Amino acid sequence: MKIPLLSDKSHQIARDYGVLNEKQGYAYRALFVIDRQQIIRHVTINDQDLPRSVDEVLRVIQACCFVDKNGSLCPYGPVPANNAFGEEPDYFSTT
Secondary structure: OOOOOOOOEEEHHHEEEEEEOOOOOOEEEEEEEEEOOOOOOEEEEOOOOOOHHHHHHHHHHHHHHHHHHHHHOOOOOOOOOOOOOOOOOOOOOOO
């Protein structure tokens, strides 16, 4: 799996996305789910002391994929492993 990582030593990215605590000089824990059309689909911003969940992130990505493929509201709860077309979802493809 290829997932791009980046560094923000100047804090410019955090500033641009509005998650920089200027007074303290650090970025809040933030997650932005951005689709292939570069549309922000989901945002979470956590205080430093709150834990994050990989399972929750995957659930949000699955929901975005479900809505993209089915053109309708995502069902409540876990999204089925296969979408309505019987295909495995492609969560991390950039093509």
